[in-house]
Amino acid sequence: MEIQFAGFGGQGIILAGYLLGKAIAVYEGKSASMTQSYGPEARGGACSSGVVVSRNPEELVDYPRVTRPDILVVMSQEAFSTYLPRLKPEGTLLYDADLVNPESIPEGVTAYPVPATRLAETEIGKRIVANVVMLGALVVLTRVVSPEALREAVRTTVKPDYVELNLKALEVGMAYAQNLLQPQEV
Amino acid sequence: MSNAVLTGTHFMLGDHACAEGAIAAGCRFFAGYPITPATEIAERMARRLPQLGGVYIQMEDELASMAAILGASCGGMKTMTATSGPGLSLMLENIGLGIMLEIPCVVVNVQRGAPSTGLPTLVGQGDVMQARWGSHGDYEIIALAPSSVQEMFDFTVLAFNLAERYRTPVILLADEAVGHLTERVVIPPPEEIELWERPRPTVPPEEYLPYATDESLIPPMALAGEGYFVHMTGLTHDERGYPIINGEAHERLVRRLLEKIRKHAPEIIRYEEVLMDDAEVAVVSYGITARSALRAVREARRQGIRAGLLRLITVWPFPEDQIRELSRQVELFVVAEINQGQIRREVERAAAGQVPVAGVHKLGGTLITPDEILEALWVRKP
Amino acid sequence: MGTQTVTPQAVQHPYTRYLRTDRLPHIWCPGCGIGIAMGAFLAAVDELGIPQEKVAVVSGIGCTGRVAGYVKFDSYHTTHGRPIPFATGLKIARPEMTVVVFSGDGDLVSIGGNHLIHAARRNIDLTVICVNNFNYGMTGGQMGPTTPHRARTTTTPYGNLEFPFNLPYLVAAAGAVYVARWTVLHVFHLRESIKEALQRRGFSFIEVVSPCPVGFGRPNKIGEGLEEMRFYREHALIQNGLHPKDAALSFRDRIVVGKFVDEARPSFLQVLEDHFRNASRDPSHREG
Numbered sequence: 133m134e135i136q137f138a139g140f141g142g143q144g145i146i147l148a149g150y151l152l153g154k155a156i157a158v159y160e161g162k163s164a165s166m167t168q169s170y171g172p173e174a175r176g177g178a179c180s181s182g183v184v185v186s187r188n189p190e191e192l193v194d195y196p197r198v199t200r201p202d203i204l205v206v207m208s209q210e211a212f213s214t215y216l217p218r219l220k221p222e223g224t225l226l227y228d229a230d231l232v233n234p235e236s237i238p239e240g241v242t243a244y245p246v247p248a249t250r251l252a253e254t255e256i257g258k259r260i261v262a263n264v265v266m267l268g269a270l271v272v273l274t275r276v277v278s279p280e281a282l283r284e285a286v287r288t289t290v291k292p293d294y295v296e297l298n299l300k301a302l303e304v305g306m307a308y309a310q311n312l313l314q315p316q317e318v
Numbered sequence: 319m320s321n322a323v324l325t326g327t328h329f330m331l332g333d334h335a336c337a338e339g340a341i342a343a344g345c346r347f348f349a350g351y352p353i354t355p356a357t358e359i360a361e362r363m364a365r366r367l368p369q370l371g372g373v374y375i376q377m378e379d380e381l382a383s384m385a386a387i388l389g390a391s392c393g394g395m396k397t398m399t400a401t402s403g404p405g406l407s408l409m410l411e412n413i414g415l416g417i418m419l420e421i422p423c424v425v426v427n428v429q430r431g432a433p434s435t436g437l438p439t440l441v442g443q444g445d446v447m448q449a450r451w452g453s454h455g456d457y458e459i460i461a462l463a464p465s466s467v468q469e470m471f472d473f474t475v476l477a478f479n480l481a482e483r484y485r486t487p488v489i490l491l492a493d494e495a496v497g498h499l500t501e502r503v504v505i506p507p508p509e510e511i512e513l514w515e516r517p518r519p520t521v522p523p524e525e526y527l528p529y530a531t532d533e534s535l536i537p538p539m540a541l542a543g544e545g546y547f548v549h550m551t552g553l554t555h556d557e558r559g560y561p562i563i564n565g566e567a568h569e570r571l572v573r574r575l576l577e578k579i580r581k582h583a584p585e586i587i588r589y590e591e592v593l594m595d596d597a598e599v600a601v602v603s604y605g606i607t608a609r610s611a612l613r614a615v616r617e618a619r620r621q622g623i624r625a626g627l628l629r630l631i632t633v634w635p636f637p638e639d640q641i642r643e644l645s646r647q648v649e650l651f652v653v654a655e656i657n658q659g660q661i662r663r664e665v666e667r668a669a670a671g672q673v674p675v676a677g678v679h680k681l682g683g684t685l686i687t688p689d690e691i692l693e694a695l696w697v698r699k700p
Numbered sequence: 701m702g703t704q705t706v707t708p709q710a711v712q713h714p715y716t717r718y719l720r721t722d723r724l725p726h727i728w729c730p731g732c733g734i735g736i737a738m739g740a741f742l743a744a745v746d747e748l749g750i751p752q753e754k755v756a757v758v759s760g761i762g763c764t765g766r767v768a769g770y771v772k773f774d775s776y777h778t779t780h781g782r783p784i785p786f787a788t789g790l791k792i793a794r795p796e797m798t799v800v801v802f803s804g805d806g807d808l809v810s811i812g813g814n815h816l817i818h819a820a821r822r823n824i825d826l827t828v829i830c831v832n833n834f835n836y837g838m839t840g841g842q843m844g845p846t847t848p849h850r851a852r853t854t855t856t857p858y859g860n861l862e863f864p865f866n867l868p869y870l871v872a873a874a875g876a877v878y879v880a881r882w883t884v885l886h887v888f889h890l891r892e893s894i895k896e897a898l899q900r901r902g903f904s905f906i907e908v909v910s911p912c913p914v915g916f917g918r919p920n921k922i923g924e925g926l927e928e929m930r931f932y933r934e935h936a937l938i939q940n941g942l943h944p945k946d947a948a949l950s951f952r953d954r955i956v957v958g959k960f961v962d963e964a965r966p967s968f969l970q971v972l973e974d975h976f977r978n979a980s981r982d983p984s985h986r987e988g
Contacts, residue, residue, distance in 0.1 A: 150329065150500060153500060154329035158328070158329050158502055163501075163502070165499055165500070166499070167498065167500070168498070168500075192501075192609065194610070194688065195610055195613055195687065197685060198607065199687075260414050285329075295512060345759075347789065347792065349785075349789060368975055368978075369979050371976060373792050374970065375788070375789075375792065377788075378785075378814050378818035379814065381815075382783075382784060382785035382814075384789075385778065385785035385786040386786065386788050386789035387780040388778075388789065389758070389776070389786035389787055389789030389790035389791075390792055391789070391794070392774075392776065392789075392793070393789070393792075393794040394794070395793045397789070411779055411782075412779055415778060419776075420784075425727050425981075457786075477870075516901075543753060543754060543756070543774065543794045543796065543797050544753065545752075545753035547773060547774060548774045548775070548776075549768070549775050549776075549777070550776050551768070551769060551777035552777060552779055560723060560769070560775075561769060584907065634938060694959060
C-alpha cells in the first residue's frame with residue numbers, strides 16, 4: 133500500500149506523511165516507511181511525502197519509495213498534474229477542492245474533493261491545519277488507519293500547545309468526509 | 319541524564335536514529351561540519367548532547383572535525399562525527415592518524431551521488447572503496463552498512479562497540495536513502511543495550527608501555543590526565559610510543575595494526591543470509607539496495623528461480639570466506655549496488671573465477687529497483 | 701642533617717623531570733632556538749606549580765612539532781596543521797587539564813591557518829606557542845607563510861615574491877585574548893609571558909622568533925645561531941601594548957616584541973558551562 137501526499141512547501145505535506153506513517157507504524161504496529169522530497173526553497177516550492185506500508189507487518193517495507201500510489205492526496209494544481217499519472221488505475225484521489233481544478237480524472241479512480249484549506253479557515257480559524265483536516269478526511273474515506281491511531285500520532289508529535297487544535301482539525305476532516313459518503317449510503 | 323536513552327517505539331528519521339544510537343552508546347562529544355545529507359545528525363546532536371552534559375562543537379571544516387574527535391577520545395570520551403563523501407575526503411587524513419594511534423571513534427558517511435559535489439540531496443553508494451582505501455598506506459578498516467532506520471540506531475551502537483573494543487576508527491557507511499527515511503525504531507531500555515569499552519591499563523604508569531600488547535594485539539589505552547604521560551605520534555613508533563624510523567620497526571607496527579583487525583575478523587564480520595540454503599543464485603547487496611534485492615529474491619522464488627540474498631552488514635572487513643564458501647554452492651553471483659561495481663570486484667576476487675559474477679549498478683541519484691535486480695537474475699550467464 | 705656529598709649522577713637539571721630523557725639527544729640543529737622555547741615553557745609550568753599529569757602538549761609536524769616527543773606530559777604528535785583542532789577536542793574532554801599547542805609557523809599558520817583563526821574566534825581555552833623560524837626547517841628550508849618578502853629559501857631562490865603574515869595582528873583580529881611575541885633571546889620575558897598565557901581563560905598565543913641557521917640564517921646571510929641572537933639583541937624593540945597592526949616584523953630591520961593583547965572575554969568553556977545550564981532545562985527531544 134502506497135500513499136502519496138503532494139503540494140507546496142508550507143502546507144504541512146511532510147507532517148501529514150509523518151503523522152500517517154507514525155500512526156500506522158507505531159500505533160497499529162504495522163511496518164511503514166515514510167520519505168519526503170522538496171526543492172531547495174524553504175517555502176513555496178514543490179513538496180511531497182510518501183508512506184509505504186508493508187504487506188506483511190513482520191517484514192520491513194522492501195522498497196521504501198512510492199512508485200505507484202494507491203492513494204494520492206494533492207493540495208496544489210502542480211501536484212495534481214505531476215502525480216495523477218502515477219496513481220494506480222483503481223486508486224483513490226483526494227484533492228483540495230479550492231486549490232485543484234481536477235480536469236480529466238481517469239475512469240476507475242475514486243476522487244473526493246475535500247476543501248481542506250477552507251475548512252481549516254472557517255471551522256478552526258487556522259489555515260495551517262489544512263493538512264490535518266485532509267488527514268481526517270483520508271481516514272474516513274480510505275480506512276488506511278484507525279482514527280485513534282492517528283489521534284495518538286497527533287498527541288505525541290505536535291507541540292503540546294497545538295494538540296487540541298490539531299485534534300479538532302482531524303474531527304473537522306472526518307465529519308466532512310462522513311457527509312461526503314452519506315448520500316451514497318442512503 | 320534520565321533521557322539519554324529514549325527507550326520506546328518511535329517513528330524516526332534515519333539520521334536522527336543514528337544520533338540516538340550514538341547517545342545510547344555513550345557518545346558525549348560530536349564535532350562536525352554541516353553537509354547534506356548528514357546535517358540532520360549534527361542538528362540532533364546539537365540539540366540532544368547539551369541536555370546530557372555532552373558537547374556538540376561545530377568545527378571550521380571536516381579536517382578539524384576529525385582531529386577534534388580524536389583529541390576528545392584521547393581524553394576518554396566516546397566521540398563521533400558525521401559527513402558525506404566530500405567531507406570524508408577531508409577526514410581521511412586524520413582517519414589515518416586514528417588508525418596509527420589506535421584511537422576509538424565513529425565516523426558516519428551518509429553517502430550521496432558523487433564524485434565531487436555530485437548530487438548532494440540524492441542517494442549514492444560510491445564511497446565504499448574510499449572507506450576502504452581512502453587514507454594513505456596499508457591499513458584495515460571496519461565499515462558497517464545500515465539498511466533501515468532501526469539499523470541506523472543499532473549499527474551506530476555496534477560501531478561504537480567495535481571502535482572501543484578494537485581501538486580503531488569505525489565508519490558507518492550509510493546512504494542518503496536510509497538517512498532520510500523515516501521508520502519505526504525500537505529503542506531498548508539502557509540495561510539491554512550492551513556496551514563495550516576500550517581496554518585500559520591495569521599496571522601503574524612506570525610499568526606501562528602504551529603500545530605493548532598481548533595475543534589480542536589490542537594495546538590497553540591510557541587516557542590524558544591520568545599520570546601515564548602518554549606519548550602518541552603518527553610516525554612509526556615502538557611499544558613506548560616513541561618514533562622509530564626503520565623498516566623493521568615499521569613492519570612490526572603496521573603488521574600488528576593489520577593483524578589486529580584480521581585476527582578478529584571472524585568476530586567482526588557480520589552478514590545476513592535470506593533463502594540461501596538451497597540457492598543457485600546469490601544476490602549480494604548492502605545498505606538501501608539490499609531492500610530491493612530482498613524483494614527481487616522473493617519475487618524470483620515465486621517465478622521459480624532459486625535465489626537467495628547475502629546482505630553485507632560489515633562491508634569491511636569483507637566476508638570473503640563466505641563468498642568463497644558460496645562459490646561451491648551457487649551458479650551465479652549478482653551484486654547490486656549504487657556504484658559501478660566496487661563490491662562486485664571484491665566478490666569477483668573472492669569467487670576467483672569459480673562462479674560468474676554479474677552486477678546491477680547505477681551511478682547514483684536513484685535507487686535500484688527490485689525489477690532491475692530481478693531482470694539480472696533471469697540472465698543466468700552474464 | 702649533616703653535610704651532603706653530591707655525586708655527579710645526582711646533579712640533574714631542575715626540569716629533567718619534565719623530559720623524556722630516554723628520547724635524548726634531540727634532533728634540533730646546533731644554534732636552533734626551539735630548545736630554548738621549550739625550556740621556557742617547562743620553567744613556566746614548573747614555576748606555576750601545575751601538576752605534571754595535568755598538562756598536555758599537542759604538536760603538529762615540523763621541527764617544533766617534535767616538542768611533543770620530548771616533553772614528559774601527555775603529549776600528542778598529530779598531523780600537519782591539525783594540532784589545534786586535536787587539542788580542542790582534548791581540552792573539551794579534559795577541561796581540568798592545561799592544554800598547550802606547541803608547533804611551528806608553517807604548521808600553525810599555513811596548513812593549519814584556518815584552524816588557528818577559528819580557534820581564536822571561538823576563544824577555546826588553549827595556549828598556542830608558535831615558534832617562528834621563517835621557513836620550513838625540517839624539509840630543508842622552504843618558503844612559508846612567515847618568510848619575509850625577498851628572503852631566500854630553497855623554493856624562493858630569487859627571493860620571496862610574497863609577503864608574510866603579521867601573526868599577532870592576525871590572531872588578535874581573530875579574537876585571541878592574549879597575544880605576545882618574544883625572541884628566544886628574551887628568555888625571561890618569554891617564560892613570564894607563557895606563565896601569563898597559561899593562566900588566562902580563552903585562546904592565548906605567543907609567537908617565539910627563533911633562529912634557524914641552516915634553513916634561514918645561512919641563505920640570508922644572517923649567519924649561525926649566535927649571530928642570529930646577536931641580531932635580535934641589536935634589533936629587538938620591546939613595545940608592550942603596541943597595536944598588533946604595527947607589530948609587523950621586518951626582514952633586516954627591527955623586531956618588535958612585547959605583549960600586545962591581554963584582555964578578558966568569555967572563553968569557549970565558560971560559555972559552555974552556561975550553555976549546559978540552559979540546555980538541561982530544555983526537555984525537547986520530539987522527533988519529526
